[in-house]
Ligand code: NAP
């Protein structure tokens with residue numbers, strides 16, 4: 001394939017309505033790209049995160065185009081890819097919740113795994129001169145065999161989600177090797193933001209800390225407090241995705257902060273930020289997080305435990321630092337503050353709307 005950097009930049013983003021899709025689209029539009037986004041049909045609006053980027057399709061010089069499609073439907077993908085003629089494709093769409101993947105394993109395998117094959121085939125069959133980014137995940141390391149984890153660490157997936165991502169990872173690499181496609185895997189460790197879905201643990205915690213401090217919620221129920229994650233900021237990580245498609249030689253990269261922290265520590269940071277330092281009492285399923293007046297703010301609910309857990313993730317981003325000149329700008333302290341303050345604003349706004357507070 002010839003060098004796509006010679007042509008007008010046209011990016012196609014799947015999962016554009018998600019956390020990363022929204023930040024990536026902002027970045028690409030700021031760099032002058034024309035962006036095509038695939039949204040899936042839903043019975044209610046699912047475009048909250050990109051509404052601020054909406055452009056009237058009837059206006060001249062529109063640079064954001066949205067089309068309905070689904071990763072489970074090859075025909076919709078072929079049609080949109082043929083219309084957009086992208087020079088860069090970012091596959092961010094997925095059933096991305098690890099715990100949910102145990103409940104809907106077949107659907108997760110289809111969308112998160114086979115969906116990647118459908119995209120690679122669309123690119124191949126249409127003979128598109130494009131560069132392809134696959135959203136691979138640190139969940140691939142699962143039951144880790146070494147720490148920190150790098151591009152050479154073996155995979156040991158621990159959930160249907162991770163197994164589906166393994167298919168996507170190897171298919172991406174295989175199309176690179178088989179057809180000379182510019183196809184890369186970003187092995188991204190957890191990344192969060194005020195736009196993170198509310199059922200992922202960081203957002204669940206920042207939102208609860210805000211609401212408990214405002215008297216809008218009594219208790220936060222969590223699962224495993226001792227899981228360790230390498231959490232970064234989504235805004236930093238979409239920059240790395242873009243950089244991966246600008247290098248001369250396609251390759252796979254770990255993107256991480258190089259620090260690991262427990263869920264428990266993230267709770268402490270968020271509740272401290274709203275003036276409710278936590279005292280932990282008890283153990284295992286009976287452990288509770290008490291507030292300054294002895295009130296129970298956090299309880300354990302075993303329904304949030306996973307059939308198989310990923311205990312420890314810590315990434316080594318040195319290859320990305322060296323070859324992409326990428327490094328994280330936001331570490332955990334600042335990330336927790338950013339998320340809590342955003343959730344305080346949202347919760348205050350909601351309280352005013354519901355008539356339980358005044359402006
Ligand atoms: P997210 O917020 O859950 O967004 C997922 C996106 O995929 C949403 O736009 C969703 O649409 C879309 N989607 C789901 N099923 C689809 C289908 N069948 N067809 C088309 N679109 C579909 O995820 P994220 O945090 O932005 O993550 C982006 C990607 O990176 C995902 O592939 C995720 O697995 C991967 N990843 C994430 C992390 C992380 O820490 N965030 C780390 C490593 C890898 P709706 O808005 O309609 O639901």
Ligand code: F7E
Pocket residue numbers: 096097098099136137138139188189190191199200201202204221222223224225227228229263304305306309310
């Ligand atoms: O869980 C523990 C849970 O759901 C983190 C996805 O973006 O990152 C994400 O996957 C940890 C786990 O993220 C609750 O057991 C405790 O150990 O926020 P999470 P995840 O599973 O790491 C990877 C890199 C991806 O690729 C995924 O797409 O927190 N935990 N209590 C809890 N988790 C949740 N969700 N809810 C709890 O109540």
